[in-house]
Amino acid sequence: MRKKKIKEKFFKKNGGLLLQQQLYSGERNVEKTTDKFNEKRILGQGGQGTVYKGMLADGRIVAIKKSKVVDEGKVEQFINEVVILSQINHRNVVKLLGCCLETEVPVLAYEFIPNGTISQYILHQSDEFPLTGDMRLQIAVEVAGALCYLHSAASIPIYHRDIKSTNILLDEKYRAKIADFGTSRSVAIDQTHLTTLVRGTFGYLDPEYFRSSQFTEKSDVYSFGVVLAELLTGQKPICSTRSEEDRGLVAFFIAAMNENRLFDTIDPQVIDEAKKEEITAVAYLIKRCLNLSGRRRPTMKEVTVELEGIRMSRMGSNANSFHDEIDSDETDLINASEKYAFDSEDFGLDTGVASCSKVEPFASY
Numbered sequence: 001m002r003k004k005k006i007k008e009k010f011f012k013k014n015g016g017l018l019l020q021q022q023l024y025s026g027e028r029n030v031e032k033t034t035d036k037f038n039e040k041r042i043l044g045q046g047g048q049g050t051v052y053k054g055m056l057a058d059g060r061i062v063a064i065k066k067s068k069v070v071d072e073g074k075v076e077q078f079i080n081e082v083v084i085l086s087q088i089n090h091r092n093v094v095k096l097l098g099c100c101l102e103t104e105v106p107v108l109a110y111e112f113i114p115n116g117t118i119s120q121y122i123l124h125q126s127d128e129f130p131l132t133g134d135m136r137l138q139i140a141v142e143v144a145g146a147l148c149y150l151h152s153a154a155s156i157p158i159y160h161r162d163i164k165s166t167n168i169l170l171d172e173k174y175r176a177k178i179a180d181f182g183t184s185r186s187v188a189i190d191q192t193h194l195t196t197l198v199r200g201t202f203g204y205l206d207p208e209y210f211r212s213s214q215f216t217e218k219s220d221v222y223s224f225g226v227v228l229a230e231l232l233t234g235q236k237p238i239c240s241t242r243s244e245e246d247r248g249l250v251a252f253f254i255a256a257m258n259e260n261r262l263f264d265t266i267d268p269q270v271i272d273e274a275k276k277e278e279i280t281a282v283a284y285l286i287k288r289c290l291n292l293s294g295r296r297r298p299t300m301k302e303v304t305v306e307l308e309g310i311r312m313s314r315m316g317s318n319a320n321s322f323h324d325e326i327d328s329d330e331t332d333l334i335n336a337s338e339k340y341a342f343d344s345e346d347f348g349l350d351t352g353v354a355s356c357s358k359v360e361p362f363a364s365y
Contacts, residue, residue: 030100030107034064047167048077049105053112061112062097067105077182078106079256084181087155092146094179113179114172119165120230122230122342131137137176137282137314141307142176147224148300151217156157156186159215163223164204164237165230182258185215203237204249208294218294221303225289232282234267250290257287274314281310330348 034041034055049067056062067078074267080126085096100107119137121131143163150158160181163269167180183199198210206219226237235267237249246252252263256265263271270279285306291297299305 028066030103032111033062035065046180049129051352054109062110063110065108067107073308075106076194078108079142080184081108081181084158084184084186088150088158088181088185090146090149092142092176092178093150093175108178110179113169113177115170115174117166118168118170118176118231122165122168122234123236125234130269131269134314136270137307137311139168139176140228140231140282141304141311143178143227144224144300144304144307146176146178148304151220153299157217158184159217160184160185160220160223161178161215162200162204163220163227164201165227168227190242201237203250206294207292214275216294216297218297221289221297221300224303225286225297226250228282228286228289232270232279233265234269235265253283254290257283278310278314280308330345 027162031037033056034052037050037052039052043051043053043063045051049065052064052066054064065074065078081098082096085093094113095109095111097111098225099111100109118131121129125131147160147163147266150160158181160178162180167178169177169179171177185196196213196215198205198213200206200209200223204223206215206222208222209215209219226249228308229235230237233249233253235249235252239247239249242252248254253265256262262280263276266279285303288296288298288304
């Protein structure tokens, strides 16, 4: 009895009632919300489970994430996501609305984000809704700001650990929202890194983390650098239609910069709209984020400040130059993706290798 009371105390302390009370109290309610997990309600499928579109009794639309199987590892990731997201309140982070642990597998409920992932818009431009240069820069600023918040402004510093374009969603006003905190970790304020089994998505994975198993805030910076390169070039992080040595976007992008071919890699939509100096400024920022040495990468706060400066210059404010001298390990960086590719399966990584012309399935919502 005493043990049960202690568990209840921790449940309340960790926000369990707050997450549970408003939405779900049992399996019947969850099934009703999703029309018995109707396949027509599926929004997407990812590593942790399937996401359904649901409707509450009061008419609100929500996204319901259901674990794939009763697997201890998957359950741990679900509970971890509850714990992490209950600590976060940021306009560019997807909100967790509730959870249900009374079903066969855990179920989480999030705010519904209607406009999919930025990966869709990067890869498949349309005349109906082109991903403009201004939109790309705004998305970059919003994601950088959210990561800056997680690293240095949240009550407990948080490393996301799986930043990628399929984990960045767009709401009804096309504002960016970071999702999927299943592998995220909170750290002590004076803690500089986490030593963990290597987890992540190939193409976005920090090579330094891969070698050492030590994840730092600069590992998120590296992954963000890859997303920024996607926004600038319009290409996938891993692409089977490029040459073998340039299959990874990191290698492809850095090689182009070293050979003065940067503008051959930029998405035409960006070239048509942005000034050459703005594109160059973003490219050099990407290069710094992708440095093989974590200590030479900028912090997310520095990244946010620089991107905001570029955005303000586009709006007519005083232009700033961000052409910093770069400490680089380009030769190693160009080979980094290929160097570590052979071990990706052993570490449970999502390789994500696909043709440039294919859209990835929804990873989150």
